Amino acid sequence: MVTIAEVARRAGVSPSTVSYVLSGKRAISVETRERVRRSIRELGYHPNAGARALAGNRSHVIALMMPLRTDMYLPVMMEIALAVATTARSHNYDVLLLTGEEGASAVRRIADSASADAMILMDVELDDERLPLLDEIAPPAVLIGQPADPSGLTCVDLDFAAAGASCVAHLAGLGHREIALIGEAPAVYERHTGFAERTLAGARAAAREHGVRMLHRPTEGTYDAVAAQLTRVFDERPGTTGLVVQNEAAIEPLLSLLRQQGRAVPEDISVVAICPEQVAAQASVRLTSVALPAQEMGRRAVERVVERLDGTVQPSLDLLAPELTHRTSSGPAPA
Amino acid sequence: MVTIAEVARRAGVSPSTVSYVLSGKRAISVETRERVRRSIRELGYHPNAGARALAGNRSHVIALMMPLRTDMYLPVMMEIALAVATTARSHNYDVLLLTGEEGASAVRRIADSASADAMILMDVELDDERLPLLDEIAPPAVLIGQPADPSGLTCVDLDFAAAGASCVAHLAGLGHREIALIGEAPAVYERHTGFAERTLAGARAAAREHGVRMLHRPTEGTYDAVAAQLTRVFDERPGTTGLVVQNEAAIEPLLSLLRQQGRAVPEDISVVAICPEQVAAQASVRLTSVALPAQEMGRRAVERVVERLDGTVQPSLDLLAPELTHRTSSGPAPA
DNA sequence: AGGCTTCATCGAAGCGCTTCGACAACTGCT
DNA sequence: AGCAGTTGTCGAAGCGCTTCGATGAAGCCT
Incomplete structure (x- = not known):
């Protein structure tokens, strides 16, 4: 050595x-x-990393805590994690990967053992059990996602309310008057996951504003579940001509079902998704979508961490503006 | 403190x-x-982690190196990473996440700085540039995947040759005589990715053995690309009644296309996939599949690491036997 | 009873680094 | 010429832990 x-x-x-x-x-x-x-x-x-950490009182490590629930969005989480890791390296930090399994106690452990100089918490829930701990520990934390009360916290997130609104506005602008929001699984709403609720609220507000009627239908990602929800939508509102989809797993089943039912996209029905760029571009129809900027969020989170670490900046809420890309799945409402 | x-x-x-x-x-x-x-x-x-590492000469950290290419299999990689992290914790190790971006030099850096006691390399390629370095460094390494010459290395991998073979055997057993293997993107084969080549070899051998004719068609995961390949298959071999799919992205487009073409699954055509359980179970048709045991691989890799770390066990090649689950996408060949 | 083990505990050294204060050698003033 | 300030370097202390050798107490044998 x-x-x-x-x-x-x-x-x-x-x-x-x-x-x-x-x-x-x-x-x-x-x-x-x-x-x-x-x-x-x-x-x-x-x-030697240990010696450096001991003498210098900084580990040059950022801890990345996975969400408590890892039943979903694996690709998105992976993208964020990779972006965090590469961005961290470019600032000479390494990344320690913590799973949600260990729960809030991981926060304590990492802080007490000085294993990391800062932490990034992914996919925080509205009422995340890890949040109270953050006040008690020394290393600064940056959240990806937005809790109920983000005051005093540094957060990075897509502005989901604006994302929901912009999907609705897009459809309204094309003349659609009856639309439906095909959402995440019911469980996601039941546990009050912030992004899902904010998207819904944003979409509802925009619908009101534009005089559009909107149904909200949470759905599991399975083919059968999507089929059932779709049937319900068209039964209840036969005049529905626009769909906003916020459920990655539901996208392909949905497109496949529409095809089967003889509903042409976008001639008979327009579809707008909130999903990663790649999914939108690779789907069987090129989807008009608001991108889920996973990489950008990972990158920004690290940059917030670095700022906090070597300046004294204030905690802040960093909401990324949604960007809607018009592709071939949306068009004017049928006459 | x-x-x-x-x-x-x-x-x-x-x-x-x-x-x-x-x-x-x-x-x-x-x-x-x-x-x-x-x-x-x-x-x-x-x-204090630093002090402990310095004095004890062990960091209690396992480094997890992502593949050089991260353009694919994000969900699988995430699953492996999560399994690695949770298993590592249960043995009192933390996990340092390294991206492929840094390349082989990351191996050096981690070894020289004693940042980790061992490393796990994910998705190693047949001729992985990181391999030569492993001989020169102190911390033991475990590979997920299988290089061209695994001798002297500790590897964990699904037995892809057996997986390919078992898919073909399954179809042959149901009476199919002409089948096609819908594979990963051409680039994957061009860069000689081990798992893709071994699957193909295993499938070919089994086809020969069972007297089955088999086409191999690599394909991009886009809808259009899948459509093109599928057309080619049925043009060249109109008698094709079985498909083996090793390409996660291609699955839904494929099923959707078959539906559109009026080919019933499994009455007209049987489909067998090599993919994660979840994908097979959630697809629009419940797919007969050989599971990609991501979690199991992550878990085993950590266990190999721990063994190497506190016993003196020999390097070994640990191939997981494929398990084919018969679901509703495969059945007897049409008469 | 004296000598030997064994068991439980302690003190001190040292892991490789960072950082603080000291200091020598210059520089540029007056 | 003499002094203050600046610049570049060094030596030593100390970060919190592990581990080695030492030691005292207790148990066992003959």
Whole structure:
């Protein structure tokens, strides 16, 4: 194992000088700096992480806590996690992956053991059990998602209310007067998941504003469940000409069912989805959609973390504006 | 911050005694042990990770390296990652998440800085650039996937050759005589990804053995690409009555297309997939499938790591036997 | 009873790094 | 010429833990 002492010896300086070259916390002459750098390169030196954490009081690690529920959105979560990890690396942090399984106690453990300098909590729920703990611990936390009361917290999230509204506005602008929101599984609403409720609220408000009638139908992602909900929609509101879908699993079944029923997209019925770009672009119909900017959220979360870590910025709510991309699944309402 | 010294003082013992209670490396009387434990509990003590790593020469961290390519299988990777993390926790390890982006140099960095006691490499390719490095570093590595030459390495993987074979055998057993393997994207084969090639080889061998004719058609996961490949299959071999699908993205488009073409599943055509259980069970037709045991692989990988870490076991190739579940998408070949 | 083990505990060293204060060598004033 | 300030470097302390050797007490044998 290569130590800082060996690097120092080879460069003809003291260990502390090497440390200062590495951290830049004191001025070092150009020649010395270069000599040290060369020595580091030639020996392939990487500072011992434990020693560095102990002496420096920072671990150079960001903890990433998965949601308590991992029954859904695996791809989205993975995308966020990858974005967090790569962005973190670009700021010289590593990422510790914590599962929801350990629950709130993981927050305590990581904080107490100084395993991480900061934490990112994914997919926080409106009333997340981990939140009260955040006040009691030293390392700053950034939330992906939005709890009921985000005051005093640093949050990054898509503005789901605006996303719901923009889907409705899009359809209204195309002349649709009766629409339905095909939502997440009922369980998601029952546990008051923030993003689902905010999307719904945003959509309802927009519907009111534009004088559009809107049904809300939560659904499981299975083919049969989607079929049942779709039938209900058209039974109750035969004049429905627009669908907003916020349920990744339901998308393909839905398109497939419409095809089977002889309802052409977008001639007879328009579909707007709230889902990852990739899903929208790869679906059997190229879907008009509001993107779920997973990567962007991961990236921003890390940037908020870094800011908190090396400046004294205020906690803030960072809502990404939804971007609706018009593809081929939506068009003017049939006459 | 609570230190071991405080725990010791409160329990009326020396710090070293507390350490021995924690590690169990020396005999401690029952009363002392209990007193120390109580003290730990009451103070909410968690050992400082950095100090522990430095003094003990083990970080209690397992590094999980994502594949170099992350363009695919995000849900599967996420499942593996979650299984790795939870299993690791149950053995008192944390997991450091490394992206492929950093490439092979991440192996060096983690080893040199002693950031992890072991590493798990996901989705290794036949000729993975990270492999040569593994010989040069101290921490043991476990691979998920199988390189060209697995000798001397500890690997965990589904037995894809057997998986391919069992799909073909299943169809052959139902009387099918002409089948097609709808595979991953061409790029996957071009870069010689192990699992895709082994599946193909296994399927081919089984086809030969059972006297079945088999076409192999790699395909992108888009609707249009699947449609094109499907057309080609039925043009070239109108007698095709069985499909093996190894391409998650292609599944729904495929089922949807068959429906549109008026080919009933499984009356006219049988479909067998190699995909995660959940996908097979939630598809628009309940698919006969060989499961991709993501969780099991993650779990096993950690167990191999732990074995390597605290015993001296030999490197080994751990191939999971494929399990084919018969659902409603496959049946007797039409007369 | 004296010497040997065994058991339970302690004290101190040291893991590799960061950081603080000290200091020598310059610089630029007056 | 003499002094204050600046710049570049060093030595040493100390971060909180593990572990090694030492030690005292207790139990066992002859």
